[in-house]
Amino acid sequence: MAITVHETRAKSVLRKAKKIDSWFLSCYGMNLYRGCAHNCTYCDGRAEKYNVDGEFGRDIAVKVNAIDILHREIDPARKRVPLKKCFMLLGGGVCDAYQPLEAKYGLTRRTLELFCAYNYPVHILTKSTLVKRDADLIEKINNSTRALVSMSFSTVDEKISSVFEPHVPCPQERLETLAYFKSRGVACGMFYLPVIPLVSDSPTQMEQVMARAAEIKLDYVIFGGMTLKHGRQMDHFLDVLRQHFPQHVPAYADLYPGSQWGQAKRSYYNEINKRFYHVLKKYRIRPRIPLSIFNTVLEQKELVIVALEHLDFILRLQGKTSPYGYTAYMISKLKAPLPEILEQGSLKSIRGFGHATEKIIREIMTAKTCGYLSSLLSG
Ligand code: SF4
Numbered sequence: 001m002a003i004t005v006h007e008t009r010a011k012s013v014l015r016k017a018k019k020i021d022s023w024f025l026s027c028y029g030m031n032l033y034r035g036c037a038h039n040c041t042y043c044d045g046r047a048e049k050y051n052v053d054g055e056f057g058r059d060i061a062v063k064v065n066a067i068d069i070l071h072r073e074i075d076p077a078r079k080r081v082p083l084k085k086c087f088m089l090l091g092g093g094v095c096d097a098y099q100p101l102e103a104k105y106g107l108t109r110r111t112l113e114l115f116c117a118y119n120y121p122v123h124i125l126t127k128s129t130l131v132k133r134d135a136d137l138i139e140k141i142n143n144s145t146r147a148l149v150s151m152s153f154s155t156v157d158e159k160i161s162s163v164f165e166p167h168v169p170c171p172q173e174r175l176e177t178l179a180y181f182k183s184r185g186v187a188c189g190m191f192y193l194p195v196i197p198l199v200s201d202s203p204t205q206m207e208q209v210m211a212r213a214a215e216i217k218l219d220y221v222i223f224g225g226m227t228l229k230h231g232r233q234m235d236h237f238l239d240v241l242r243q244h245f246p247q248h249v250p251a252y253a254d255l256y257p258g259s260q261w262g263q264a265k266r267s268y269y270n271e272i273n274k275r276f277y278h279v280l281k282k283y284r285i286r287p288r289i290p291l292s293i294f295n296t297v298l299e300q301k302e303l304v305i306v307a308l309e310h311l312d313f314i315l316r317l318q319g320k321t322s323p324y325g326y327t328a329y330m331i332s333k334l335k336a337p338l339p340e341i342l343e344q345g346s347l348k349s350i351r352g353f354g355h356a357t358e359k360i361i362r363e364i365m366t367a368k369t370c371g372y373l374s375s376l377l378s379g
Contacts (some may be wrong), residue, residue, distance in 0.1 A: 002169065003058055003259050010063040014073040015093070019332040020302045021310035022223055024123055025148075025294050026089035030070065032107040033095040034061040038127060040165040042238045045094035046361055047229040047262070052094050055111065057167075058251070060101055067110045069113040074118060076206050085299045087148065088115055093123025096168075098128035102321065112137040121145040125191060127152055129177045135184060142186050146297050148289065150222075152191040155200035156209050163244045164196060171212075179216040185295055187219045187293045194226030195272060197255055197264065198248040199227075199241075205273050210283040219293060220286045223276045225269050228252075229262035237271045277317045281349075286377055288313060294370040301338050304364045307373055311360070314376045321350030327361075337367060 036045060036061045039057025046056035053059060063069075076082060090097040090108060094139055095225040110313055114136055115122050123143055124131060131138075131149065141147040156171040156355050169177075190213050195201045199319045213221050227232045232294035236258070255264045261267075288310045295303060305328045327350055334341050342361065347353050364370050 001037070001058065002288065003101070003258045004054070006059060006061045007064045008034075009063045009065045010069055012073065013063065013066050013070045019329075020086055020298070020305055020326075021089075022103075022235055022288070022306040022313075024087065024092070024125070025289060025298065025306060027084050028086070028304065029089040029091075029093060030066075030111070031093045031095050032063055032066050032097060032111065033099060033101065034063075035059050035096045037099050037101065038096050038168045040127075040154075040168065040204050041237050042099070042164060042196065042228070042233075042306060044227055044229070044233060044262070046236060048231045049229065050094050060095075060099070062101060062105055063107070064105070066107050066116065067072070068109060070284050071114055072374075073280055074114060074120065075117060081142060084121070084123075084302060085297060085303055086165055087121045087123035087146070087294070088240065089123050089125070091123070091150070093173050096126050096128060097124065098126045098130040100128075100130075102128075102130060103133075109137065109232065112141065115140050116144075121147065121294075123148040123150065125150045125152060125335040127165065129169045129173050132180060132315065133175060135181070135355050137185060139184055140182070144296055146294065147186055148293070149188045149304060150191050151175075151188075153209065154192075154196050154226075156212050157200065157205065157206060159346045160196075160200055163240065164199075175212055175216060179194055181219070183215060189218050189220035189222065189287075191222050191224070191290065193222070193224030193308060195223070196225055197268065198251060199245055201272050201275070203279065206275055206279045207282075210285060218285060220289045220374055222278075222289075222310070223273075223280075223299065225264060225272055227262035227264070228256045230256075230258050233262065263343055266277045273317055274319075280317075284378070287317065288377075290377070291370060291373060300365055304328070304338060304361055307364050307370050308361070311373050314373075322361075323350055323357055327353055327357060 013030050017027050020027050029296050034052050064191050116137055138147045151174045158170050161171050181188045308324040308328035313321050315322040
């Protein structure tokens with residue numbers, strides 16, 4: 001596949017979120033490239049919403065001045081308000097930080113050098129084995145603060161992968177890469193997403209994925225369904241589906257009636273979550289990054305928000321409701337420090353918030369652990 005490289009100059013690089021993302025443990029992300037030569041069929045990055053110019057998998061913009069800009073944005077000496085203590089996310093968005101052009105431009109490696117120099121923890125999410133090139137830096141960051149290496153999978157079936165993600169290393173190579181980082185003491189996991197409706201979402205396939213994850217003792221497997229936004233993303237995906245799995249095409253119209261975020265019907269997500277939970281219990285792998293891996297990294301407020309969201313997620317997987325998700329959201333909205341929020345009783349108006357929730361929050365604040373979360377994860 002011929003690639004056209006567009007060297008561009010960025011005005012800013014660091015993307016700041018208002019609230020910590022409890023999947024990635026990050027408030028900060030970046031796209032060093034725009035467009036991705038991996039060109040996965042289901043990639044959300046090609047949706048019009050993200051304004052990537054040209055053809056997503058062929059026209060790749062390289063932000064050649066990204067390192068200078070980023071340096072200014074993260075240098076603690078230049079900041080009146082320090083950046084929050086959390087993981088810097090390299091991955092997601094509109095590119096893979098280790099897509100093939102990275103071998104030539106080295107923007108990701110130079111970014112890791114900056115993180116290493118300023119002691120920022122990093123979370124890498126990629127589909128490329130090129131990440132092994134930077135094992136020295138990743139280990140160094142892991143030893144001084146913390147590094148996480150995650151790889152994403154829609155399946156471990158080599159044939160299905162070759163149809164939907166033809167330009168990335170095969171699942172076996174990705175699993176070997178994770179095993180390699182595990183052997184070097186880096187916490188590793190799988191983003192098992194997007195699961196492709198009717199193609200890679202059967203209980204048997206989920207079982208295969210979790211068995212492989214258990215074999216290499218991954219620290220977590222984070223599961224999610226697929227979104228398909230109408231327009232470029234859906235058109236491209238359906239073209240490929242039509243060629244290889246034409247029998248499933250009619251069902252997609254019903255599954256994806258059209259929502260702003262490209263979500264499938266709620267009932268479908270409920271169904272696959274149920275399937276996943278069933279397999280998860282058998283393999284006993286954490287469906288979120290365990291607290292013990294990051295409890296010394298995050299600030300107190302962020303740690304509480306993430307732990308509450310993890311609690312909420314697991315209870316929802318079990319088909320229950322909880323006040324924890326909304327409590328986490330409210331905490332993120334309030335500017336005051338957490339002890340003050342509790343002292344003033346600012347959370348008491350939340351439905352379901354009571355003594356038990358407050359006790360959980362205080363435990364996380366003081367001990368940096370959560371007995372309830374541990375019991376749910378091992379239950
Ligand atoms: S590797 Fe990620 S960013 Fe790149 S095409 Fe695939 S899904 Fe999109």
